Amino acid sequence: MPETDLDLLIKAAQASGEIAKTFFQNAPKTWDKDDNAGPVTEADLAVNTYLEDVLRTARPDYGWLSEESLDEPERQSSEYVFIIDPIDGTRSYIEGSRTWAHSLAIARDGRITAAAVLLPMRDMMFSAALDQGALLNGETLRVSSQKGFERSEILATRPVLEPHHWSTGTAPQFSRHHRPSLAYRLALIAQGRFDAMLTLRPSWEWDIAAGALIVSEAGGTISDKTGTALKFNNVDPRLNGVVAAGPNLHSEIIGKLAAA
Template structure:
């Protein structure tokens, strides 16, 4: 059900892509386009229409007053990577997760401009276009490819020479995390203020691929119906995140 909804949502987004959609600006000078709103409306109608007893958390929908983890609810980003989308770049995606008891139990990411689809369930293998995903397992002294936002690069602590190879981050956080889940990147650092809808579906992908998306204390994220912003996060294999936790000890949230 969420796969079909994500694919149809991706098709709607492609209908506006590189066609100069109307744009508005939210708090923090964050852009939102008519494509974001069109995809959001479609997904809410399709998903809540199919599961009317589920709750709803979306970047483009007003937050509910209820703040708890009870029952199942959708966590949706209609277009993750809106800035890249508006620049005509391919690295954006539709992200849908189903959350139960604070953790994602199903997730789909569709990047239609790239022809990529990622899927995960709590009891199954995570896949990319049907092929099973696995995080990489770099050794304690192996060089790791780590996507690092520019604002964090200069703040990184000491690390043995050559042990970290910083990579430029992909604008869509959800897609970047999916690449960690599938081993295209060893790990990533995520600057403070990421939202639930940016990470929920990819969180499950990484977990089922044998990795971890966590805070600086190594704690996995709990998702709530109100949605929330997070401090500094990191993702990769369990060994990789342990190394990253040492690396960011001196960086404040």
């Protein structure tokens, strides 16, 4: 039987974890990207090289979008495209934290169809295929059923609390938490460990793509900050913020955000 796209992503993520571990806490070489785009390490580049070789060899007709590769306009004409973040949470990786992840996804005509998010140092493999549910290490995931901000545990950065983001001029009261990897934040929503995730600034597709499918396949709702459904493989691969939660809480959050 031919290897499915999800099987391909899972195997590639697992191999990526082994590569990243060889550099982890071993003083990897580190550089700062241009335009204050953040750090990159030799581990990011090694994983990216491996993934581009293995994935594009397996699916030569698929387009390619990765944080650590030059963008190729040709991906716009591809029915399928890989959307990859070799290491999501590079700053945490450099600091020796265990909350970095490999985020691998495939989009078809703008919609994610297969996804894998692996946290190698936590032995957590989140995965999903379109219309087949979401899993963590083989166990089915389901989002929280929480309603109402007051009792909600929400993953968000501090700037989300700024008054101009909210229709009333004041952020609602909720318990704010943070994890450095956006892919991991979304996976935690799918797991039901937190009730919602908000990021209201432009967000790169490679940070969001895999987690988006995992959330939706776990019964959650995910959109940009206006409530518009996410579309991937855009010419400019940035999304207009991201809101992910169970359906009821998602609607409440969108209703209280200021008009974009």
